[in-house]
Amino acid sequence: EVHLVxxxxxxxxxxxxxxxxxxxxxxxxxxxxxxxxxxAPGKGLEWVGRIATKRDGGTADYGAPVxxxxxxxxxDSKTMLFLQMxxxxxxxxxxxxxxxxxxxxxxxxxxxVTVSS
Amino acid sequence: xxxxxxxxxxxxxxxxxxxxxxxxxxxxxxxxxxxxxKSGQAPLLIIYEDNKLPSGIADRFSGSSSGTLxxxxxxxxxxxxxxxxxxxxxxxxxxxNWVFGGGTKLTVL
Numbered sequence: 335e336v337h338l339v340x341x342x343x344x345x346x347x348x349x350x351x352x353x354x355x356x357x358x359x360x361x362x363x364x365x366x367x368x369x370x371x372x373x374a375p376g377k378g379l380e381w382v383g384r385i386a387t388k389r390d391g392g393t394a395d396y397g398a399p400v401x402x403x404x405x406x407x408x409x410d411s412k413t414m415l416f417l418q419m420x421x422x423x424x425x426x427x428x429x430x431x432x433x434x435x436x437x438x439x440x441x442x443x444x445x446x447v448t449v450s451s
Numbered sequence: 452x453x454x455x456x457x458x459x460x461x462x463x464x465x466x467x468x469x470x471x472x473x474x475x476x477x478x479x480x481x482x483x484x485x486x487x488x489k490s491g492q493a494p495l496l497i498i499y500e501d502n503k504l505p506s507g508i509a510d511r512f513s514g515s516s517s518g519t520l521x522x523x524x525x526x527x528x529x530x531x532x533x534x535x536x537x538x539x540x541x542x543x544x545x546x547x548n549w550v551f552g553g554g555t556k557l558t559v560l
Contacts (some may be wrong), residue, residue: 441493
C-alpha cells in the first residue's frame with residue numbers, strides 16, 4: 335500500500351526558513367515524479383512544484399509565487415522528498431501536501447505551515 | 452501565467468445531474484484532470500486524461516472535453532458527493548508547470 339508520511343511544518347516568522355519532509359513507501363519511489371501542492375486556509379489548491387526522477391534528469395520546476403525561494407529535492411536511497419522553504423512570507427501560510435506523480439494519485443496527510451510574527 | 456477558470460459554486464438536488472466546467476486556453480491540446488476534496492481531507496483523483504475513471508471511483512462521475520472547455524459530470528448526484536472539485540492541467544508545451552482551477556463548491560441538497 336502506498337504511504338506518504340509528512341513531517342516538519344509549524345510556526346515560522348516572516349523571512350525565515352523551514353524544511354518539510356515526506357517519507358514514501360509502498361511504491362517504486364525511484365521511478366516516481368513527485369509533486370508539492372499547498373492550500374491556504376479556506377482557499378483552493380495551488381501547485382507548488384514537482385521534481386523529476388533521476389533518470390529523467392532530476393530537475394525541479396516551481397510555481398511563480400515560490401520560484402527562487404523554494405527548493406524541491408529528493409533522496410532516492412531513503413525514499414524521501416523534501417521542500418526547503420526560504421524567505422517565507424505570510425502568504426505562504428498553508429497546508430502543504432506531498433504527492434506521488436505529475437498528476438498526483440496518492441497524497442500525504444498534509445502539514446500546516448504558519449508564517450507569522 | 453496560465454489559468455483554469457471554474458464557477459465558484461454549483462448546487463443540485465439529490466438525484467439530479469451536476470455539471471462543473473473548467474475553461475483553459477490550452478485544453479484543446481492538454482488533458483484535464485479532476486480532483487474531489489471533502490472537508491479536512493486530501494484531494495482524490497476522480498477523472499484523468501479528460502474522461503478516464505480511476506479504479507474505485509463511482510461510475511456516476513464522468514468527464515469530457517471539447518475545445519477550451521472541460522466538464523465534470525456527476526449523474527444522479529448524492530449527498531455524499533458534496534465537496535470541492537478542482538480541475539488540473541498544464542499550459543506548457545513541455546508540461547513543466549501545472550495549475551489547478553480555482554475550485555467549485557458542489558452543494559447537494
